[in-house]
Every structure is written in structure tokens, then in C-alpha cells.
Amino acid sequence: MPSFLEAPVAGAYHLLTSLVSLLQPFAGAYAAVIAIVMCTLVVRLCLVPLSVRAQRGTKARAELMPQLKQLTDKHRDNPERLQREVAKLQSESGTSLFAGFLPTLAQLPFFWLMYTLFSRAMVAGESNDLISGSLLGSPLGTHWPILTSTPAYAVIALLLCVVAFFSARLQLRQLDPSATTLSRRIAQLLPYGTLLTAAFVPLAAGLYLLTTTTWTLLERTILQR
Template sequence: MDTILNPLYYAVSWIIVQFHSFFSLIFNKDSGAAWGLSIVSLVVLIRICLIPLFVKQIKATRNMQALQPKMKAIQERYKSDKQRQSEEMMKLYKESGTNPLSSCLPILAQSPFFISLYQVLNKIAGGHEVGFLDQELVDSARKAHIFGAPIASKFMDSAAKVESLGATLTDVRVVTVIMIILMSLSQFYTQRQLMTKNVDLTVKTPFMQQQKMLMYVFPIMFAVFGINFPVGVLVYWLTTNVWTLGQQMFVIRRNPTPGSLAFQQRQERLKARGKLKEDPADVEARKAVEAARAARQQPKRQTKSKRQVTGTTQPTAGSDKKTTLEKGQSGQAGDETPQQGGGSSRSAKSGQRKGGPQRPKHPSKK
């Protein structure tokens, strides 16, 4: 392993030496500030070099988003056959040239640098030269403390080893625990922000399940393995997590995934500022609706007296039919209903009391 990564040892150590030479002009060359800032600067430099990979990650996420309708169709079609569903998903990825693991590219790309820094700090803790760090620089780095903890010390180190580095075991463990917690929380929040704000939750895909799993797995991994990381490595990983968090917040705010919560929030912000450009099809549809409303003739409002006059003088065909029907029904009803034109209802009732014959309402048919 050392033979394979030996070129990276030289690269990492050379970068640290150059940054240390610069910060030694501002701080004491043996101070934790000079060495700690050198490690932080190493992270910033690596992350700047990884920006093209980050852009590729964003494009891969967009491609995954474009495949969401097809993924949903596959899920509905093979709802009861999970194996066939997975096969069809893999086939879709292959045909579209999309790799769901592209989101892990930045992490995979910095893994060799992470391993190299880990080994360089281990060499420093043992007092051995490594790469461009000669014995004088190694001794200087061993004296550097960050918040009271040597940059080459670990949580699991013995009290004797920590004392040989000029610190106490309590200081080392307190600093490492705090940094491990911050490192795990920053990783969890980064993944949670991605899942809750920048993913279309209407479609469940294996990609989403993978991201959800990483949201819980990575923080646990950092917490478990962090106790074996030197303080300098914890500084490295905490810095890269904070960089990732800030970079992701910037991208989600400026260029969110269509259909996500962040996209809706961005649309609302642009609409409030008057900068939202509407879809031409939506504009034409809205104009057509407004024209139809304007062309529609609204009925004129009439007074009660006018409505009564209109209803009396100009009966409709429907009302004539209704009157004829009512008259026919009244004729069949016989003497249960009083005749409209043959006398008042009072005289009809009086005739019934006297027992006299009743006048028929309609002439009988011969």
C-alpha cells in the first residue's frame, strides 16, 4: 500500500509544507494555527480541483430527474415483481447512460488524499520523516496543538503516548469527541438537506433509497472510525464536510432540481421579485381565457316589475306546455281541483255542501 500511495505522500506533504511556509510568516511555525491552517488549505485546494467532478455530479442528478417518469412507469408495471423492477431500472440506466452512483464521485475522488494524509500524520506521530517533511518539520508538527490536542494524537492513544506529545489524555479525548460529533452532524445535515429539499419526492427510486441510506450510514461510520483518526485528519474531514454543506446550499438555492421543494421556493422568490418568466404556452392559455370571459354577454339586471311584465306578456314555450299539462291533469282530477275560469273556489265548495250538481270543468267528448 505504501508503495502504491508513495507518490501521493510526496504530493500531500509538499502541499502542506508550502502552506506551512506561508502561515509561518503570520504565526509561530510550531503553533497549531500554522499547521492546522495548512491542513485546512489542503482541503480547500483539493475541493477546488474537484469542482469539475461536482459539476458532473449535478448533471448526473439532473439526468436521474429526467428519468423519473419512466422510473415511475416501471414501478407501476412491475409492482409485484421487485426483481424484474430492478432489472428494468438497470436497463433504463444503461440505455440513458446514467449512473446512480455518480453522487459519490467527489467522496471517492478525495479518498486517496484522505488516506495519504492519514498516513503522513501517522508518520509524524511516530517521529518519522515522510515525503517532503524532513526531521525538523516533523518535530515542529509534533509540537503543534489544536485546542490543546496534538494534531497527530488520537482518541484511542494511550496516556503515555499523549504525554510524549506534550498533552493530556483528557484534552485529546474532549477535542476528538467534539470534532467527531461536529463531523457526523455536518454529514447528516448535508444528506438530509439533499433528500428533503432537492429531490422530487413524488417518485420513489432506488437512487432515493440509496441517498436515504447514506444519510444515516455515513454519520455512523464517521462516529465509529473517527476515534481512530488523528486530530489532523479530523480537521481535514470536518473542513471538507463544511465545504460540501456550503457548496450544496449554494447549488440548491441557485439551481435546484425541478419538482423539488427547493425549486418551488425558488419560483416563489422569483415571482415575488417579478423576475419569473412564464411559459409562453401558459401566457397564451391565460389570454384565451380572458378573451372568452370578455366576449361572453352578461344578462342585464332588471327590476322586479319588469321581470313580472316580461313573464306575463311573453310566456315561453315551456311555460305554455306546462300550463296545458296542468290543465289536462286538473281535468282528470275531476272535482278535486277547482276550475280556473268557471267560478271561484268558494262557490264550488258551497255547491258541494248543498248537494247540487257540479259544473264540469271541460266539455265532455262525444
């Protein structure tokens, strides 16, 4: 890892271990689990303004979709003209078609930190105490078992599927009526990508995914009203 990335990793490690130490007398073996959930909720709370903007972007995309389709059909053979017209349409509407991706992009550094902290035996020049934490008997630093399953992974997988199911239904309701069959299929399957991601990351990162996707589902449900 490049040396300039070691500083944020070390800082996050000391912050998380300090929080775990504070929770230890009350939470015992689940101190690290609660610390991960708490940190995730704090991050998502800080991203609420971006989420509000993202929801507006989602609504804007739905409203602009018929006009975008007209522009695409009209300038199909002139990509440069199409790009200018789309940019003009966005400017006139006062929104960006990519605003809906802002919360996800903003979370990537935190997800990377979570993956790094629970994937290394040594952090900041010392033994990594975080990976000794566990959830239902499974160490937080272990990856998804290939041939066997444990209660922790089964619970995480089941809950991720439940959240993905309701997220897919919510996304389908937000689609424009003129959306293509492919767009609807993507909206239906995309939320299940978290389950696939959880299969390749430490259990701690899977716990983060479950917490943040649950927050996203509840947040979108509220903001949609």
C-alpha cells in the first residue's frame, strides 16, 4: 500500500479501537460489532445532505427521461450534438443526472477503510486487535466460507437479501413508465450486488454493507414521500 494511504488507515484504526475499548465494559465480545454499526450510522448521518440531493436527482432523471429519449432518437447519428443537447437540458433543469450516485461514491473511502482494517494482521506497526472481534462466533476478519456456512454469514446473507428485495421494489416504483425492459431488470437485480460483494470481503465489511443498505432503504422510503 502507498505510504500516503497508511496515515488514514492508522487514524481509523486508533479511532475504532478507542471506541471498542469504551464499549467493551457494556458490550463485551460484541464491542467491535457495535462500533462498526455506530461508525457506519455516523457516516450516513453526515451524508444526509448528499442523499437529499441524490433523491432530487432521481426525480429529475424520471422527469427528464422522455426528453432524453427524444434527444437520443433525434441525434442518434450525431454523438457530439447529443452530448451538447443533454448538457443543455441538464443546465436548464438545474440538476445533474449523476446526483443519485453521490452518496455511493462518498461511501467508497469508508468501505475501503473497513475492508483494509479487517484484512490485515498488522496495522500502524502493531498487531491488529480488531480482527479478534466476532459476530455469532465468526471472527470479523474472516471471509465468506466457500464450502461451509456459519450462523453469522447466514444471518448477514439473509438480511442482505431482504433489504435487496425491498430496495428493488422501491427502485422499480421510482422508474419512469417509459423505462425499457432492460432498465427494469437492472433496477431489479442491482440491489443484490451487495450480497455478491459480501462474498469477497471480510465479515466486518459485510456488516457495514448490511447497515448502510438498510439505512439507504429507510432513507429513500422517507424521502420519497
